[in-house]
Amino acid sequence: MKAAPFRYHAPRTLDEALGLLADSPNARVLAGGQSLMPMLNMRVVSPDDLIDINGVEGLAYIREEGVEIVIGAMTRQRDLEFSPLIAARLPLMAEAIRYVGHRQTRNRGTIGGSLCQLDPSAELPTVAQACDAVVVARSRRGERRIPIAEFPAGYMTPALEADEVLVELRFTPWTAPHGAAFVEYARRHGDFAVVSAAAMLALGSDGRIERLSLTLGGVGAAPLRMGAIEAALCGQKPSTQSFAAACASAGTIDALEDPHYPRWYRQRLAVALSKRVLAAALGRAGAR
Numbered sequence: 001m002k003a004a005p006f007r008y009h010a011p012r013t014l015d016e017a018l019g020l021l022a023d024s025p026n027a028r029v030l031a032g033g034q035s036l037m038p039m040l041n042m043r044v045v046s047p048d049d050l051i052d053i054n055g056v057e058g059l060a061y062i063r064e065e066g067v068e069i070v071i072g073a074m075t076r077q078r079d080l081e082f083s084p085l086i087a088a089r090l091p092l093m094a095e096a097i098r099y100v101g102h103r104q105t106r107n108r109g110t111i112g113g114s115l116c117q118l119d120p121s122a123e124l125p126t127v128a129q130a131c132d133a134v135v136v137a138r139s140r141r142g143e144r145r146i147p148i149a150e151f152p153a154g155y156m157t158p159a160l161e162a163d164e165v166l167v168e169l170r171f172t173p174w175t176a177p178h179g180a181a182f183v184e185y186a187r188r189h190g191d192f193a194v195v196s197a198a199a200m201l202a203l204g205s206d207g208r209i210e211r212l213s214l215t216l217g218g219v220g221a222a223p224l225r226m227g228a229i230e231a232a233l234c235g236q237k238p239s240t241q242s243f244a245a246a247c248a249s250a251g252t253i254d255a256l257e258d259p260h261y262p263r264w265y266r267q268r269l270a271v272a273l274s275k276r277v278l279a280a281a282l283g284r285a286g287a288r
């Protein structure tokens with residue numbers, strides 16, 4: 001199929017893009033196009049105006065600002081993959097990015113596009129949830145900072161207003177030594193995950209878990225932060241038994257289902273991958 005007719009705009013500045021967005025009641029932003037182009041051609045979406053932000057200066061960067069790592073929305077997934085700063089400060093993202101599609105899609109796909117597409121199985125929103133990232137949105141009305149927990153408004157729907165552009169993501173990496181791990185199950189490498197799991201784990205000097213973050217992708221409409229498992233394990237000595245006992249609750253999540261993967265299958269994966277990712281993070285945490 002071919003896309004329905006639309007007006008194409010190629011703004012050179014963010015102000016120009018925001019003006020176009022404010023003036024069109026049915027517009028879409030074009031970033032890497034890896035999800036939007038198929039959706040246009042299959043007529044899943046039919047915007048009147050397509051606002052291509054690839055020519056907008058100053059939206060692609062990875063930089064340190066004080067204790068934060070700040071990533072511009074138009075940063076290509078390939079640049080995350082090969083960034084020494086990401087490898088050093090956000091090892092969870094460095095591991096997860098290699099599961100995002102293929103080298104060819106990562107060359108064009110952007111971090112902002114992945115967050116806005118908000119596929120339940122997408123790796124980057126899962127990492128953002130695990131890291132308590134903050135999403136920065138801009139419109140002609142000003143700037144808004146949205147905690148990642150409030151960013152999903154529903155299935156594949158970000159909590160952005162129609163006139164807003166996601167401009168950057170802000171991460172505050174953990175400073176204490178910790179282990180980070182990302183695992184997923186997909187039928188073939190490069191496919192969207194059926195279920196994925198992201199974890200960060202820090203040990204105290206007594207060998208007990210001092211801080212824990214566990215997030216599951218592909219199970220709920222948006223990445224699920226597993227607060228009950230985190231609370232059950234914090235302050236405990238980590239062991240295969242304690243991980244198994246705490247992760248059993250992932251088997252009762254009201255998981256997504258589709259003709260290929262029934263609910264029970266995702267629930268079992270949720271339990272198995274939670275235990276696996278915690279063991280991997282523990283193996284990398286070391287004792288203080």
Ligand SMILES: Cc1cc2nc3c(=O)[nH]c(=O)nc-3n(C[C@H](O)[C@H](O)[C@H](O)COP(=O)(O)OP(=O)(O)OC[C@H]3O[C@@H](n4cnc5c(N)ncnc54)[C@H](O)[C@@H]3O)c2cc1C
Pocket residue numbers: 028029030031032033034035036037073074099100101102105108109110111112113114116117119121122123124160164165166167190191192193
């Ligand atoms: C073969 C193939 C395999 C793939 N496998 C995976 C995978 O395993 N994991 C995965 O996560 N992804 C996968 N993808 C999707 C890919 O990673 C896309 O890059 C991503 O989903 C969207 O990013 P994009 O920059 O291409 O955004 P686009 O396709 O340009 O846009 C996606 C949506 O976000 C909106 N948008 C984009 N940027 C902004 C912004 N800054 N502000 C407001 N709205 C914005 C657009 O309007 C559109 O609605 C795959 C894609 C292909 C083609």
